[in-house]
Amino acid sequence: MKRTLLNASIIAASFSFSLFTLGGAATAQNLPDTMTWTAYDVGSQGHSEASAIADAFGRAYDTRIRIQPAGSAIGRLQPLVSGRADYAFLATESFFASEGTFDFSERRWGPQNLRAVAGRPSSFGIPTAADAEIHSLADLRGKRVAYTAGNPSVSVKCDAILAFAGLTRDDVEAVMFPAHSAAMSSLVQGQADAACTTTTASQLYELKESPRGLRWVDIPADDEEGWARMNQVAPVFQPFTETIGAGLSDDAPANMLAYRYPIIVAMADKDDDEVYAYIKSLDEAYDLYKDATSAIHRWSIKDSGVPPIDIPFHAGAVRYMQEQGLWNDDMDAWNEARIARLEALQAAWESTLEEAGDFDDEAFKARWEKRRQATLDEL
Structure with a gap:
C-alpha cells in the first residue's frame, strides 16, 4: 500500500509540473462535470492508465472521474451496459461481448452494441x-x-x-x-x-x-x-x-x-458530441499523461484512434479522426463492415432467443454458437 501511495504521489507531481510548463495549453472541452469509468483491478496496467488519464482530465478540464475497479469481465461490462458507468477501460472482453461468446453467451447477455473511443496497442x-x-x-x-x-x-x-x-x-x-x-x-x-x-x-x-x-x-x-x-x-x-x-x-x-489494451469503450447510443469531446480531450491532454507510466505514450491518437480494433469505432470518435486527417476510406470501410457484422449477430441472437426459449442453458449456448457461426459464414 505504501508503494501504491508513493507511485500516486509521483504521478500527481509529474502532472503538476506538466501543467505548469505547458502553461495551460490544453483547451476546455465539453465534457460532463462528472464521469464514472470501469477498469481492471488496482495495480493493473489498465487501472494505472485510466487513473493517469482521469487525473489529466481533472486538471485540464475540471472533470471529476470515479474509477470503479473490477477483477472480472462481467464486473467491468455490467455497469456500462446498465448505465451506471459512462465508459469502460476494457481488453478483449469487448470483442467477446460484441460477439456473444464466452460469458456473454448467456441469455441475459448476447451481442452487446459497443463502440470504441480509442484503444492503444499493447503487448x-x-x-x-x-x-x-x-x-x-x-x-x-x-x-x-x-x-x-x-x-x-x-x-x-x-x-x-x-x-x-x-x-x-x-x-x-x-x-x-x-x-x-x-x-x-x-x-x-x-x-x-x-x-x-x-x-x-x-x-x-x-x-x-x-x-x-x-x-x-x-x-x-x-x-x-x-x-x-x-x-x-x-x-x-x-x-x-x-x-x-x-x-x-x-x-x-x-x-x-x-493486441489493443486498454480499449476505451462506450455504448453505441452514447451522445456523438460527448464522445467527440472525449477523444479530443484524450488527444489534446496527451502531454499531461504521456509520461505517467512506461507504456502510456502509446495512446498517441494516430495509433490508438484507428482500426483494426476489437469493436467498431463510435461515430463521435470517427468524426474527430476525420477532422484530424487521420481517417481514410479503408478505415471507414473496415468500420462499416464491423458494424454490419455486429448487427447481423444481434439479429441472429434475437432469433435464437425465440427458437430456443425452452432450452436449458447448455443446449441454448450450443444452439447459439451454431447460429452464430452460420451467420458469420454468410457475411
Whole structure:
C-alpha cells in the first residue's frame, strides 16, 4: 500500500509540473462535470492508465472521474451496459461481448452494441518464475499456469499461447484464481509457475526482485505454424517485440503478441458530441499523461484512434479522426463492415432467443454458437 501511495504521489507531481510548463495549453472541452469509468483491478496496467488519464482530465478540464475497479469481465461490462458507468477501460472482453461468446453467451447477455473511443496497442506474453526453469513454450507442459475466473479476455490469450506450442489446458496444471491481481501475485507467492498478462503489471516488478526471479517466454515471430495455431483460438493477434516492462529493455527485449489494451469503450447510443469531446480531450491532454507510466505514450491518437480494433469505432470518435486527417476510406470501410457484422449477430441472437426459449442453458449456448457461426459464414 505504501508503494501504491508513493507511485500516486509521483504521478500527481509529474502532472503538476506538466501543467505548469505547458502553461495551460490544453483547451476546455465539453465534457460532463462528472464521469464514472470501469477498469481492471488496482495495480493493473489498465487501472494505472485510466487513473493517469482521469487525473489529466481533472486538471485540464475540471472533470471529476470515479474509477470503479473490477477483477472480472462481467464486473467491468455490467455497469456500462446498465448505465451506471459512462465508459469502460476494457481488453478483449469487448470483442467477446460484441460477439456473444464466452460469458456473454448467456441469455441475459448476447451481442452487446459497443463502440470504441480509442484503444492503444499493447503487448501480452507469458511471464514465469525463473526458478521454474521454463525456457520455451513447450516447457509449460506440466507446469502450474495461473488463470483468472470469469475473465475470458485473459484466459483466451493464455489458451492461444498454449496452442502456439500445441498445448491445451489439459497439458498444464491450470490454477484458477478469483481475480486478475491474485493470479499475478501467485508467482511471487509460489502458487503458480507462469501467468498470462501485459508487461507492466506491478506484481511483475515484485516478482523480478523476489527470490524466484522473472523470465519471459519467447513467442517466436517466425514460427508460422505456431501463429496459425494461435489464430485458430483467437484471430486478433500479431507478433510484437517488447522492450517496456518488468525485466525488459532495449538491450533485453522479448518476442510477444500484440493486441489493443486498454480499449476505451462506450455504448453505441452514447451522445456523438460527448464522445467527440472525449477523444479530443484524450488527444489534446496527451502531454499531461504521456509520461505517467512506461507504456502510456502509446495512446498517441494516430495509433490508438484507428482500426483494426476489437469493436467498431463510435461515430463521435470517427468524426474527430476525420477532422484530424487521420481517417481514410479503408478505415471507414473496415468500420462499416464491423458494424454490419455486429448487427447481423444481434439479429441472429434475437432469433435464437425465440427458437430456443425452452432450452436449458447448455443446449441454448450450443444452439447459439451454431447460429452464430452460420451467420458469420454468410457475411
